[in-house]
Amino acid sequence: MSNSPYLLKATSVQSVMLRVLLALLPGLVAYIWFFGTAIVVQIVLASLTALAAEALVLYLRGKPLALFLTDGSALVTAWLIALSFPPLAPWWLVVLATLTAIIVAKHLYGGLGQNPFNPAMVAFALMIVAYPQLMSRWPVPGAIDFATQWSIIFGPYANHALDAITMATPLDALRTALHSAGTLPSAPTTVVSALASNPAIGHLAGRGWEWIAAGYLVGGLWLMQQRIITWHLPTAFLATLFLLSGLASVIDPANFAGPLFHLFGGGAMLAAFFIVTDPVSAATTPCGKLIFAAGVALLTWVIRCFGAYPDGIAFAVLLMNIAVPLIDMATQPRVFGYKKTGDDVP
Amino acid sequence: MEVSGRDHQTRHHTLTMRLFDFNGGVKPDYQKEASTQTPIAVSPTPTFLVIPLHQSIGGTPRPLVSVDDRVLKGQRIGAADASISGDLSSAVHASTSGHVVAVEMRLMPHPSGLSALCVVIAPDGRDEWIERKPFDYRYHTRDETRDYLRDAGVVGLGGAVFPTHLKISSGKEDRLDTLIINGAECEPYITCDDALMKERADAIIQGVAILHDLLAAGQVLIGIEDNKPEAIAAMQAAVRARNPSDMEVIAVPTRYPAGGAKQLIRVLTGIEVPHGKRSTDYGVQCFNVGTAYAIHEAINLGQPLISRIVTVAGNVTTPRNYEVLVGTPMKTLLAQSQCLPDTDCLIMGGPMMGVALPSDEVPVVKATNCILAGSKKLFPPPPPEMPCIRCGECATACPADLQPFELYWFSRAKIFGKAQEYHLFDCIECGCCSYVCPSHIPLVDYYRFAKSEIWAHESEKESADKARDHYEFRQLREERETQERSARLAAKAATSRTAAMAVPETPATENIPVSATGSATPAALIAAALERARAQQVHPKNTTDLTPAQQAEIAAIEARRTEIRTQAHPHLPLDD
Numbered sequence: 046m047s048n049s050p051y052l053l054k055a056t057s058v059q060s061v062m063l064r065v066l067l068a069l070l071p072g073l074v075a076y077i078w079f080f081g082t083a084i085v086v087q088i089v090l091a092s093l094t095a096l097a098a099e100a101l102v103l104y105l106r107g108k109p110l111a112l113f114l115t116d117g118s119a120l121v122t123a124w125l126i127a128l129s130f131p132p133l134a135p136w137w138l139v140v141l142a143t144l145t146a147i148i149v150a151k152h153l154y155g156g157l158g159q160n161p162f163n164p165a166m167v168a169f170a171l172m173i174v175a176y177p178q179l180m181s182r183w184p185v186p187g188a189i190d191f192a193t194q195w196s197i198i199f200g201p202y203a204n205h206a207l208d209a210i211t212m213a214t215p216l217d218a219l220r221t222a223l224h225s226a227g228t229l230p231s232a233p234t235t236v237v238s239a240l241a242s243n244p245a246i247g248h249l250a251g252r253g254w255e256w257i258a259a260g261y262l263v264g265g266l267w268l269m270q271q272r273i274i275t276w277h278l279p280t281a282f283l284a285t286l287f288l289l290s291g292l293a294s295v296i297d298p299a300n301f302a303g304p305l306f307h308l309f310g311g312g313a314m315l316a317a318f319f320i321v322t323d324p325v326s327a328a329t330t331p332c333g334k335l336i337f338a339a340g341v342a343l344l345t346w347v348i349r350c351f352g353a354y355p356d357g358i359a360f361a362v363l364l365m366n367i368a369v370p371l372i373d374m375a376t377q378p379r380v381f382g383y384k385k386t387g388d389d390v391p
Numbered sequence: 392m393e394v395s396g397r398d399h400q401t402r403h404h405t406l407t408m409r410l411f412d413f414n415g416g417v418k419p420d421y422q423k424e425a426s427t428q429t430p431i432a433v434s435p436t437p438t439f440l441v442i443p444l445h446q447s448i449g450g451t452p453r454p455l456v457s458v459d460d461r462v463l464k465g466q467r468i469g470a471a472d473a474s475i476s477g478d479l480s481s482a483v484h485a486s487t488s489g490h491v492v493a494v495e496m497r498l499m500p501h502p503s504g505l506s507a508l509c510v511v512i513a514p515d516g517r518d519e520w521i522e523r524k525p526f527d528y529r530y531h532t533r534d535e536t537r538d539y540l541r542d543a544g545v546v547g548l549g550g551a552v553f554p555t556h557l558k559i560s561s562g563k564e565d566r567l568d569t570l571i572i573n574g575a576e577c578e579p580y581i582t583c584d585d586a587l588m589k590e591r592a593d594a595i596i597q598g599v600a601i602l603h604d605l606l607a608a609g610q611v612l613i614g615i616e617d618n619k620p621e622a623i624a625a626m627q628a629a630v631r632a633r634n635p636s637d638m639e640v641i642a643v644p645t646r647y648p649a650g651g652a653k654q655l656i657r658v659l660t661g662i663e664v665p666h667g668k669r670s671t672d673y674g675v676q677c678f679n680v681g682t683a684y685a686i687h688e689a690i691n692l693g694q695p696l697i698s699r700i701v702t703v704a705g706n707v708t709t710p711r712n713y714e715v716l717v718g719t720p721m722k723t724l725l726a727q728s729q730c731l732p733d734t735d736c737l738i739m740g741g742p743m744m745g746v747a748l749p750s751d752e753v754p755v756v757k758a759t760n761c762i763l764a765g766s767k768k769l770f771p772p773p774p775p776e777m778p779c780i781r782c783g784e785c786a787t788a789c790p791a792d793l794q795p796f797e798l799y800w801f802s803r804a805k806i807f808g809k810a811q812e813y814h815l816f817d818c819i820e821c822g823c824c825s826y827v828c829p830s831h832i833p834l835v836d837y838y839r840f841a842k843s844e845i846w847a848h849e850s851e852k853e854s855a856d857k858a859r860d861h862y863e864f865r866q867l868r869e870e871r872e873t874q875e876r877s878a879r880l881a882a883k884a885a886t887s888r889t890a891a892m893a894v895p896e897t898p899a900t901e902n903i904p905v906s907a908t909g910s911a912t913p914a915a916l917i918a919a920a921l922e923r924a925r926a927q928q929v930h931p932k933n934t935t936d937l938t939p940a941q942q943a944e945i946a947a948i949e950a951r952r953t954e955i956r957t958q959a960h961p962h963l964p965l966d967d
């Protein structure tokens with residue numbers, strides 16, 4: 046007989062992870078609607094790889110296979126990799142990324158609950174450094190049938206054939222336009238003209254992408270309602286990104302895109318509700334969560350506006366992951382009966 | 392957050408009670424209905440009553456009876472022994488009349504299967520009371536009232552069994568702002584306080600009135616969780632009937648652990664009492680409704696604490712509340728409610744903080760508020776433990792505002808210093824963190840482990856210090872004895888020498904031999920010093936020249952103490 050409490054709430058890591066997957070569905074449906082079923086292929090690829098890698102490492106580590114394979118954590122990592130990668134990336138890229146995430150970023154650090162870095166973001170960062178071209182193979186909304194997508198994913202690497210059906214993301218397009226504008230003073234390009242001339246731009250951000258982001262937002266709000274995530278991380282992330290981009294676009298509208306473009310463009314919404322909220326690698330105290338997410342947003346915005354990469358979320362998350370132990374230590378909440386934080390004398 | 396006395400007054404006069412909130416807490420399935428359908432039943436007197444002498448926090452009372460003695464109902468059988476435990480103890484009494492058949496070690500209601508000294512009584516069925524005299528505390532000093540309550544065995548009946556008399560300060564100087572009466576009863580399944588409040592509200596209020604007087608409390612707030620509307624109504628009616636000007640029954644939101652003393656104080660007054668501080672330092676004192684009832688019985692009726700209300704619930708056919716004589720084997724009580732065949736464990740207390748019992752032979756004690764029969768179906772064994780994913784659910788649920796997962800990492804890694812830095816000892820072990828943990832980690836077990844390791848380390852350090860002191864003292868003593876011995880020998884030699892050389896007309900008062908140069912010989916100086924030391928030596932009082940009666944009394948006391956010690960700690964050497 047164990048000790049008290051004898052009453053336990055009906056909850057489990059598995060149910061938490063499954064609900065996270067469920068919360069990704071609205072975004073996924075929008076994804077399929079705008080860009081076809083390639084993403085499903087990638088999700089299946091990543092999921093199978095993740096489970097296989099997980100099983101292999103669990104076996105090598107002598108851990109109970111059934112218990113950990115069914116916890117759902119590997120699937121969440123796999124889905125996040127698939128959803129943050131270009132859907133037309135070659136199959137081996139996603140497989141390689143998933144193997145890296147599960148074997149290196151997760152299990153070499155001790156497995157579930159022990160990894161200091163977000164595994165999906167480790168994979169993303171490694172791949173965008175190693176294969177920058179493949180990581181920018183973004184499809185034009187609609188247009189491509191499944192057979193073509195299939196052959197692009199599994200076929201031989203043929204860059205020239207892809208040019209017609211892939212393009213830079215709005216974030217990338219904007220950067221290229223603005224950067225080249227800087228070198229050609231005769232043809233001044235502003236944010237407005239760059240966005241207006243780009244067929245990939247929709248109402249708020251990238252055409253199609255803005256709806257996928259809206260789907261993530263819906264799923265994320267549901268996670269909050271389910272009390273799987275607290276308001277702190279998403280709110281701090283989105284609010285900081287909104288404030289920074291809003292301020293910059295008010296001061297210099299010609300060179301900085303507005304807040305809605307930043308919030309609904311790139312991986313911001315996915316990051317706000319599904320990536321910075323990874324409990325294992327994020328800060329845990331209420332105040333620490335605010336600092337952590339605000340830091341990710343700040344770095345994301347800086348990298349997006351001034352860096353060399355189209356989206357800075359992966360680097361921003363990893364950089365802030367390093368700071369988590371310090372943030373947590375410095376933001377310990379006030380304990381019942383004590384006057385202030387860190388007070389030893391009540 | 393602290394609230395000044397004036398705020399209390401304002402709130403009281405407007406009669407719109409503003410409640411405060413504590414962070415965290417959980418809402419488990421309360422399961423209280425089953426045992427509240429029927430009124431309190433009287434549990435039958437068992438064949439043998441097993442009454443442990445140690446039933447409160449503090450020292451073990453000294454047994455006052457021996458085998459074959461006849462005892463009356465309410466007769467004191469164990470006295471709080473000031474010579475052993477100071478004031479920190481409380482008396483125990485025979486729960487019915489009968490004969491003492493044994494004073495021996497018996498199994499206790501404790502998960503470790505611990506045994507303790509018990510008085511075993513065979514009831515004679517006559518239920519013959521001692522002479523019961525009400526104690527009018529108004530004509531006695533506060534100290535006399537304290538002693539009376541100690542000798543009446545009144546202890547906190549909420550579960551902690553802290554001796555009640557110690558919560559009544561002996562001085563008159565401190566006046567209490569708020570007396571809180573705890574009727575929250577937040578643990579699932581337990582309904583003994585609910586039943587008591589529904590059926591005996593007036594007696595409780597009489598006890599509360601005594602406490603109110605004794606503590607000179609400014610106001611009395613009776614907190615009851617709002618899932619007990621009948622108890623609230625009964626208590627309100629009882630208060631109205633006595634019409635005290637400054638007593639109020641308040642419904643507090645139902646959320647475990649709202650009945651924890653610290654949480655209830657916070658909810659009712661906004662005051663947070665930190666770990667290691669007494670609530671009286673903040674002008675608040677908290678008593679359980681059952682304790683107030685016991686005070687009424689002791690003071691107004693002259694009846695010591697010999698029974699209590701116990702909820703029998705869980706995996707039984709007829710869950711209900713019983714009035715049970717202290718010392719009744721749980722088996723006797725469980726037979727009344729009939730355990731279902733698949734019962735696989737017994738828990739004393741509720742499912743959140745209760746303790747597993749080693750057997751159904753253990754007696755009901757003053758701390759027994761509930762006996763919960765468990766089964767695989769009712770309390771399924773926890774699913775396999777998974778690693779912590781730092782989801783923070785435990786921190787959200789912690790009513791002490793701790794970071795339980797951090798404490799878990801530190802306890803697990805045995806980094807106890809860090810665990811203490813993160814306020815391990817502010818943990819009240821309410822179990823909320825374990826309850827919500829999606830990884831099914833028995834978090835509270837880790838904290839219990841860490842706490843006991845720290846305590847063990849402390850006491851080890853203490854005993855090492857003591858051992859070192861002993862060793863150093865012995866060395867010192869041996870050194871001194873050697874010196875004294877050689878001094879004695881030298882003195883002896885010197886005196887024999889001086890005697891041989893003595894001039895007869897040397898004055899007797901000044902017999903220190905003087906050398907040719909006019910100074911005393913060293914040996915003689917030593918002898919003189921020893922003589923002075925002997926003269927200065929003070930004999931301890933009351934150890935010599937005793938009358939035979941006194942010597943006999945001392946011998947009897949020594950024998951009794953030795954006996955208690957051998958029975959209570961059979962493994963310890965006698966002189967430890």
